[in-house]
Amino acid sequence: MVTLGGGATVQVSEQIASLGSNLLMITPGQRIGMGQRSAAVAFDVDDAEAIARDIGSISAVAPSSSQGVTVVFGNKNWSTKVTGIDGQYFKVRNWTIESGREFVSSELRAGKAVCILGATVRKELFGGQDPLGSNIRMEKVSCQVIGILEAKGQSTMGTDRDDLILIPLRTFQRRIAGNQDIGLIQVSVQDGVSTDKVKQDIEQLMRVRRHISPSEDDSFSVRDMKEIAKMLTGTTQVLTALLGAVAAVSLLVGGIGIMNIMLVSVTERTREIGVRLAIGALTREVLMQFLVEAIVLSSFGGLFGIVLALTASVGLARVLQVPFVFNSGIVVIAFFFSAAVGVIFGYFPARQAARMDPIEALRHE
């Protein structure tokens, strides 16, 4: 169970790395609570340019804006999200093109009606057909497919990251949104540079640009992927702990089972214990005998359990699409835990055996 939880944690970390762990996301408005955000003026292209110009130590800036649309091709339609992009969006989000090409700068500047499809959109609209060069229609805009993104699969939050269409930002602003707004500016910080420093610089710059007096709160937020990463790994760590708690309960149940078996064994072998005591076994020798039996029992159980658990984990990890992470430390801990269960739950029956009165024990039928 802990192995599965550990796998989930690793998966989250990997996804965040695939997003770029040195990514800063700048959004208008301040997060008030979960999913709530204060209303605020959107950014515009100048903001993105100002960041690219005035902030040092950044490797890429990508302003973007998104909206839900229904896209139509032939007799098929599909509801998805269209994102207008500019600058180094591909670099910032670690997207790669599977086939076709990226936008060229002339297309970005001119706001051409060209688009790049995510793998899901491509599958839903085109099935097995080659979409390159075809024209799809979203809202009232017809645009030509020039590329396909490489699939990224599901995100940790369960959303399909391939369900999107990319178009040039200018095209998006003019033809779809009908305004000059930018909903999100993403910034890649150069490797080896503290994201905290860059984050502060951006906050300062934006406060100046937005004329926010020192007494006022920010009307935007700059989020570090590390924060998001921390939050998400925190979630999976809670999950791991929870699974561990479930395992602990089953350990307790198993321990009581062992205690039962040992108590039955002690009762059944009362005469044997009597004989052993009569021929001169010491209290602690009888105690050790039954304790060792309990430990052997639980250790075999532990070994069997570990084999079973690893097999099940491999299978489950495949079904749940979580990477299987073999943690030898956990396996060793699990084994010693099962042995410890033998000691703890075997002690009471063993003491019962050791404290028997030999005369009574020999008379036992």
Next chain:
Amino acid sequence: MNTIVVSKQISHSPLIELHGVTKVYGTGGAAMHALRGIDLRIDQGEFVAVMGPSGSGKSTCMNILGCLDTPASGAYLFKGVDVGKLSRDQRALLRRNYLGFVFQGYNLLNRTSALENVELPLIYRGTPAVERRERALKALEAVGPKGWKSHTPGELSGGQQQRVAIARAIVTDPKVLLADELTGNLDSAHSREIMELLTSFNSERSITIVMVTHEPDMAAYAGRIIRFLDGVIDSESG
């Protein structure tokens, strides 16, 4: 460490001495006086038969002699050591080093072979494995024909099991062999064989034997017969 204490005190006093030993089970009105003052002396090399009707206190006396139980009052001196003052584990060491038991109903360990049964007391003595095997084999040979060593008790007849039980009792070369009704479940022919075996151990190895029996024929093998009645020694003969 306890054995050292015991052996230091060993003198030339009699092997077994009971002085005014009593034993009471229960309390108050329900109290049952199993022994009401027993004085007894058994010397090294004696062969004593203990007789008496059931409830006469002979089994209780045997338990006390076997250091399995302690007197309520009076003193039990084993080689001059007051057993009543020893702890549970000290008495266990005394049993381990000086006493051999043959129980009523054999009491062999069912899942282990005859040889392993005989080895058992030596295991608790800490005898090395090779010597243990050797001595166990020798003890088995002393009680009967070869060839049972790998049999489990379930595969042996009553008489054979009794012989294995005797082998287990003598494998440690005890000072005293305590036997409880050891021919109770056997026919007379087998009983005689067993008694002759005991007599030979008594005379050849000078093992002191104290044996509870109901049968006068068997008691006749002993050098001395002690009769119990209502918690006291009724008579001694021989």
